[in-house]
Amino acid sequence: MTEYYLGVDLGGTNIKIGCFDSDINLIGKTSVPTGAKMGPEVVVERILGAARGLLEDSAITLDEVVGVGIGTPGPADYAAGIVIRSTNMPKFKNTPLRDMIGREGLGKPAILENDANVACWGEFAVGAGKGVSEMLFFTLGAGIGGGIVCNGDLVRGAHGNAAELGHVIVYPGGRRCNCGQRGCVEAYASANSTAARAVDAIGAGGDSTLKSVLERNGELTSRDVYEHSDAGDPLAREITEGTAEALALLCVSMLHATEPSKIVFSGGMIGAGESLLGRVRHHFQEQIWTLKEERVDICFATLGEDTGIIGAGALAKHAGEQGKLV
């Protein structure tokens, strides 16, 4: 019998579901609005309905499904499969989401994992990290999320909160982070912080072609900053250089920690392309020790918009192989 896996990417706005064969080829996918305001029972009903519809459309029976992977933002008790609370889904409180979807909903074993780890696992299993056994993964979005693969497995930590790599301190005493610490890499190099640093620099009297964008839109995005940096604006260039330097420091320190052979960046800001990647690589070489040459590939994620469902499907397969689907 052919074996299939379902991957669920539960976001605040949309639920995406993918169906995968055992090589994690995408057989079919679907998407429905989350309806978060209506509470967890409604959300779960939508997931179950969409999953059943997807299987039917793909001519796959539930009997052929081995397990379900579910990616969700934290905080959650991943080992117990419970969403503790959710910024985007305020009615989720200690919701046993894994079992509501898995054992009770579809009659299938499942695994719940945070969305950054799920995306990391997707890139590791079938994306930019395919073929390596040690990998680091960073998402550059509103914040900086992370994932660590060691010995071919996700590093989850003592309480499921490992790989909070946005909160590695790169500049002690530096910018205040939302988490309460000072100098976190997230306070410098996330998409939001890259834009915020530009706004601050202009507010402090810096001259920049970004000034008119800020006046027109009332805000800046990291895309604005990279566009103006690429166009030669010195202030914008200084900001993007600072983003690359902070990320390079993160790469150096984390290389010495878990010695990955791949460091994979993902998230909206990788749209900046070589203006981001080339400079991170440059600053990494500037900062890294001279004791020996490091053979690490710093690169971009490759899975794109389907990362969440691919990662969830791949993680379901991996958990099944380890006997950890419950």
Add this chain to the structure above:
Amino acid sequence: MTEYYLGVDLGGTNIKIGCFDSDINLIGKTSVPTGAKMGPEVVVERILGAARGLLEDSAITLDEVVGVGIGTPGPADYAAGIVIRSTNMPKFKNTPLRDMIGREGLGKPAILENDANVACWGEFAVGAGKGVSEMLFFTLGAGIGGGIVCNGDLVRGAHGNAAELGHVIVYPGGRRCNCGQRGCVEAYASANSTAARAVDAIGAGGDSTLKSVLERNGELTSRDVYEHSDAGDPLAREITEGTAEALALLCVSMLHATEPSKIVFSGGMIGAGESLLGRVRHHFQEQIWTLKEERVDICFATLGEDTGIIGAGALAKHAGEQGKLV
């Protein structure tokens, strides 16, 4: 049949060997001068002779020995069991030490691991980290060595060089480290760097009761600095405070990386006791995020001078259980 393990701690001056039962109780130990100048063949002969003598004295036959763990300073190809070179043993060059001692020497399978990882594993298996599955380990000596345990196993990295935690950058652009980087935690908080920072501060005109010690001995040790700090000397206190701050930054960043439930400090400088540990804990609480309370125990190693052989014995047992003794 009772099962036993041998643990070999190969240092530049002395070889220590311990014999352990399967609960890693120390049955007997011995020590012989390394004789490093005479080259690897002689060193291996001494190890084999000492090991056989130890077994005889302990009334254990080779038949009862399951495997041998060997701890050695790097750089080495641990997977292949080869010492690439050694600062303290200049005649070791691409020496297949694991097989010379193990399969060829004693007719037993063996595992070769770097000394910091071995000490880490000892503390994890039967010392300060006993009972946890996620641990960080730091040695504070001439440099800062490290060890990481995730998912109950050592993190070795893509090329066996993970957990070089002395080279996590805590102060970008800061003090030059021997490794070529700037701002490594090792450049601030090792025993040698703690002493060196005091010497620098006095050289820069700082007033201190350490001045007379420096004039008398021509150098300072970290013990001098802690003694004078404890006695109330403000400059010495500033230096030891700096050591604690750097170590706390390392703990914060690494907590967010692998989320250990124990962080264990070892090495000569832990002789400073509460003057070191209490302040690391204090600065950790000052620096750590406020998002949630962290349940991590920052503590000292407990195995003392036998760490090297205990760790090697425990690692041999673990590798045997994993089918990784070769």
